Amino acid sequence: MTWFKRQSGYLDPSGEKKVRTEGLWVKCDNCRQIIWKKDLEENLNVCPKCGRHFRVDAHTRLTQLFDDAQYERFSDKLVSTDPLKFLDLKPYSERLQRAQQETGLNDAVINARGKLNARPIIISAMEYNFIGGSMGAVVGEMITRAIELALESGEPLVIVSASGGARMMEGVLSLMQLAKIAAALARLDEARVPYISVLTDPTTGGVTASFAMLGDLNIAEPGALIGFAGPRVIEQTIRQKLPAGFQRSEFLLEHGMLDAVVHRRELKPYIARALDFMAASRSPKPIEAGLVSN
Ligand SMILES: [Zn+2]
Numbered sequence: 001m002t003w004f005k006r007q008s009g010y011l012d013p014s015g016e017k018k019v020r021t022e023g024l025w026v027k028c029d030n031c032r033q034i035i036w037k038k039d040l041e042e043n044l045n046v047c048p049k050c051g052r053h054f055r056v057d058a059h060t061r062l063t064q065l066f067d068d069a070q071y072e073r074f075s076d077k078l079v080s081t082d083p084l085k086f087l088d089l090k091p092y093s094e095r096l097q098r099a100q101q102e103t104g105l106n107d108a109v110i111n112a113r114g115k116l117n118a119r120p121i122i123i124s125a126m127e128y129n130f131i132g133g134s135m136g137a138v139v140g141e142m143i144t145r146a147i148e149l150a151l152e153s154g155e156p157l158v159i160v161s162a163s164g165g166a167r168m169m170e171g172v173l174s175l176m177q178l179a180k181i182a183a184a185l186a187r188l189d190e191a192r193v194p195y196i197s198v199l200t201d202p203t204t205g206g207v208t209a210s211f212a213m214l215g216d217l218n219i220a221e222p223g224a225l226i227g228f229a230g231p232r233v234i235e236q237t238i239r240q241k242l243p244a245g246f247q248r249s250e251f252l253l254e255h256g257m258l259d260a261v262v263h264r265r266e267l268k269p270y271i272a273r274a275l276d277f278m279a280a281s282r283s284p285k286p287i288e289a290g291l292v293s294n
Helices: 037-042 058-065 092-103 137-153 168-190 231-238 249-254 264-282 286-293
Strands: 025-027 034-036 071-073 109-116 119-126 157-163 195-203 217-220
Touching (some): 025 037, 034 037, 058 109, 058 264, 092 168, 109 264, 137 157, 195 264, 217 249
Parallel strands (some): 157 195, 195 217
Antiparallel strands (some): 071 109
């Protein structure tokens, strides 16, 4: 009887010892450091070495913003009907089905209601993993419904964008959402209900061209790609080389397109402070009252 038996093909000819580390470690694409995934998650998915903000899905985003990670979803039964029966490399209906299976969502946004620092609030968070966070009729309608609920309840609204823009598979129906949402936001503005837009990596195309830039405050995470057209298209159009850092949040802040660039750790307290400030300025005539008593 043999104690050990050598299996043929068992030894790796390269002589390297392979260890299964898949899923445990992540390489930061900015500083190239290897980070333990758990460390990254505990740091809100921000690289502990260099501060690179990794993308987070809509659900994670909502758990980071709401008190005790508790929120209630609404208007999440809407599903795209593939109105144009669109076909590119594969049918749009197939893409939809796949995205639905992978994300567990019906479309690229979650509408949620809950509390942020004890204040009732409505947050719509876009899901980039659902066909690039693109905005078709369902996303447009869900965001409109979130705005309408804010209008009805008077609760402030936050929209967290992460999107490649309008969804080309729904053609003009996607583009119509820009006008529809902008009109709803105008009503919210008239009613003086606060709306804060949070732009995360990436926010581009029709989403930048509509609600992402229409906030009472437009704030972004560090290093986020924000723009309308891609840099190559712009270079070809204006026939000029674009400056370094073009279309990143810091560049946009410097050029007056944003109100603030806020670290993910500071995002929740920042929103809370901003809403406190807005609520104070909405209370009935505080300044006049003060003047009279003096
Ligand atoms: Zn890093």
